[in-house]
Amino acid sequence: MATATEPATLRVPNADAPFDLTSDLYSRMVEAGLIPRDRRVYLRGGKLYEKIAKTKAHGSIGAAITWAITRRLPNTWSLWPESTIVLDAINAPLPDFAVIRSGELMGRANPERDPGPHDVALIIEIAVISLRDDLTTALELYARAGIPAYWVVDVPSRRILAHGEPRIVEGRGEYARVETYRSGDTLPLLLDGVEAICVPFDELLR
Numbered sequence: 001m002a003t004a005t006e007p008a009t010l011r012v013p014n015a016d017a018p019f020d021l022t023s024d025l026y027s028r029m030v031e032a033g034l035i036p037r038d039r040r041v042y043l044r045g046g047k048l049y050e051k052i053a054k055t056k057a058h059g060s061i062g063a064a065i066t067w068a069i070t071r072r073l074p075n076t077w078s079l080w081p082e083s084t085i086v087l088d089a090i091n092a093p094l095p096d097f098a099v100i101r102s103g104e105l106m107g108r109a110n111p112e113r114d115p116g117p118h119d120v121a122l123i124i125e126i127a128v129i130s131l132r133d134d135l136t137t138a139l140e141l142y143a144r145a146g147i148p149a150y151w152v153v154d155v156p157s158r159r160i161l162a163h164g165e166p167r168i169v170e171g172r173g174e175y176a177r178v179e180t181y182r183s184g185d186t187l188p189l190l191l192d193g194v195e196a197i198c199v200p201f202d203e204l205l206r
Contacts, residue, residue, distance in 0.1 A: 020046025023092045027084070027114060040082065044141070046090040055128045057155050058096075061205055062126060065097055065153075068203035069189075077121065077191055078102045084114045085123070087145040093138070097124040099189070121191050122149040128156070139163065144173025149190065153205055160201060162187055 021029075026043040035041050040051040054062075062081070070079045080100045086092045092114065099122040100106070100115050123142055125134045134152045142150045143166040150163040159182050163175035181187050185201045 018046075020090055021048065022046070022089050023086045024089075026092050027086070030084070040094060042084070042094040043090065043092040044137075051094060052130070058126050058128050061153060061155065062096060064204055064206075065124060065126075068199050069097075069099070069197075072197040072199065073099065074191070074196060076102055077196075078106050080115070085120060086114045086116050087141055087147075091141055091145075093141065095123045095138075096126045098122065099191075117145040117147055120147050122151065122189055123147050124151045124153065126153045126155065131156075135161070139175065140173045142166070142173070143175050144168055150175065151187070155205065158182065158205065160187065160205065164190075 021043060023043060026048070029035050035048075041048055042051065043049075066079060066081065073079065077099055080098045082094050082096060083098065084092050084094060085098055098115065098120050101119045101121070105111050105113075105115055105119065125138060127134045131152070131154055139150060139152075143163070146166050148164065148166065150166075152161040152163070154161060159180050162179045162181060163177065164179075165176035167174060167176055181201050183202055183206075186198045187201060187204075188195050189197050189199065191197075
């Protein structure tokens with residue numbers, strides 16, 4: 001004998017779900033010109049953000065960082081100013097500076113990819129008015145991605161906070177070590193786990 005069955009219930013979502021961009025889609029949008037070339041737009045948590053305008057201090061210190069670090073790096077490493085770093089599937093920030101392994105990426109007219117965490121020795125953010133974000137949201141993302149060193153140039157307080165030993169604790173990224181550098185100090189930088197260069201604080205922030 002046939003048995004009656006209840007019709008299948010069609011589940012309809014209560015509301016539209018947000019559509020998060022991926023790092024790959026973001027990259028393709030940039031390459032296709034869908035994001036204006038003159039806008040400093042980056043991807044965080046699957047959403048697009050635009051960086052705030054640079055202050056005079058930010059520009060001045062950025063130039064000092066370029067001069068102080070570039071001339072000390074070995075040929076196998078290079079300083080990348082404000083270029084995309086793909087941390088994971090939904091995060092592709094534009095840090096103020098990154099020290100990148102030169103090899104397969106530098107000088108290419110058509111590079112196959114953006115740098116990822118395994119290419120990066122150091123990320124630097126200049127904090128004139130962005131210190132809270134640089135020490136919370138940005139720090140968590142960089143640590144979770146395993147970026148080995150993260151320097152925050154705290155301009156108002158005339159100090160540099162150097163973070164190292166990234167780790168994940170209860171699902172969140174953090175750095176196990178943070179050291180504060182001030183005028184007269186020298187900041188060491190490890191490349192592939194070996195101390196390769198030392199940068200005088202007073203060449204970065206005066």
